[in-house]
Amino acid sequence: MDLKAQIQRDKLPQHVAVIMDGNGRWAAQRNRPRVFGHRHGVQAVRAVTEAAAELGIPYLTLYAFSTENWKRPRTEVNALMSLLVETIRKEVKELNKNDIKLKAIGDLQKLPEKSHKALIEGIRNTANNKRMTLTLALNYSGRWDILQAAKNICRKASLNKNAETPHDPCEELSEEDFRQALCTRDLPEPELLIRTSGEMRISNFLLWEMAYTELYFSKVFWPDFSKEEFYKAILDFQQRERRFGGLSPTNS
Numbered sequence: 446m447d448l449k450a451q452i453q454r455d456k457l458p459q460h461v462a463v464i465m466d467g468n469g470r471w472a473a474q475r476n477r478p479r480v481f482g483h484r485h486g487v488q489a490v491r492a493v494t495e496a497a498a499e500l501g502i503p504y505l506t507l508y509a510f511s512t513e514n515w516k517r518p519r520t521e522v523n524a525l526m527s528l529l530v531e532t533i534r535k536e537v538k539e540l541n542k543n544d545i546k547l548k549a550i551g552d553l554q555k556l557p558e559k560s561h562k563a564l565i566e567g568i569r570n571t572a573n574n575k576r577m578t579l580t581l582a583l584n585y586s587g588r589w590d591i592l593q594a595a596k597n598i599c600r601k602a603s604l605n606k607n608a609e610t611p612h613d614p615c616e617e618l619s620e621e622d623f624r625q626a627l628c629t630r631d632l633p634e635p636e637l638l639i640r641t642s643g644e645m646r647i648s649n650f651l652l653w654e655m656a657y658t659e660l661y662f663s664k665v666f667w668p669d670f671s672k673e674e675f676y677k678a679i680l681d682f683q684q685r686e687r688r689f690g691g692l693s694p695t696n697s
């Protein structure tokens with residue numbers, strides 16, 4: 446059965462977000478160290494990026510390292526950070542060939558210097574690409590972003606306090622103003638979230654942005670997640686009825 450051919454090209458999600466989970470368990474099943482799973486996870490990143498770009502999905506966001514992942518053993522954190530540098534350096538050529546722009550969200554200043562540098566270079570070297578935006582969430586958490594947005598809004602408001610303005614900046618703050626203060630301001634809201642490995646939770650991913658996102662959970666561990674698995678998620682999404690709090694057209 447050709448899954449790709451069944452996908453309706455006029456009903457694609459414009460932004461797919463992915464929680465890439467299960468690398469450690471994939472490795473454990475093979476009696477190998479967790480890092481072995483992370484290394485194999487890179488293949489799945491490549492497959493999903495390619496599949497999304499080929500379909501014509503304009504935004505793909507991958508959760509690569511959460512604010513909470515610093516709690517892991519130092520050796521694992523270091524291995525993940527080195528893998529990041531290595532992968533970005535290796536993949537820039539392919540990203541350019543496929544016209545894919547790299548972006549990152551999260552508290553990037555706190556990444557190790559080498560990782561930060563590789564990331565900034567990757568972003569700079571792919572900045573003119575147009576087909577798809579691939580965003581890596583690194584040292585990212587939804588609560589961190591909401592908090593940093595609130596802090597920036599407060600800072601601005603206190604700077605304006607002494608200015609001669611008749612308006613109350615707090616009263617005037619809109620959802621759109623708040624959205625503009627988030628690090629995801631340049632991305633449309635995700636329409637589909639995929640989480641692999643059978644876990645059914647959000648784990649502090651795009652909290653503000655996922656208010657109306659369709660959720661898809663796959664039992665497959667991330668290193669085994671293939672283009673076919675990605676197509677299954679898209680097909681499932683295309684069966685959903687999105688109401689955004691309104692009524693189904695059959696009821697109205």
Ligand code: IPE
Binds near residue numbers: 468510
């Ligand atoms: C996801 O796989 C990768 C990262 C969080 C960086 P895990 O490392 O969480 O793998 P499991 O969930 O322990 O199997």
Ligand code: IPE
Binds near residue numbers: 464514646648
């Ligand atoms: C979420 O996976 C974070 C990433 C995939 C980067 P985790 O494995 O860290 O999440 P929990 O601990 O199972 O909630």
Ligand code: MG
Binds near residue numbers: 466467468
């Ligand atoms: Mg996990």
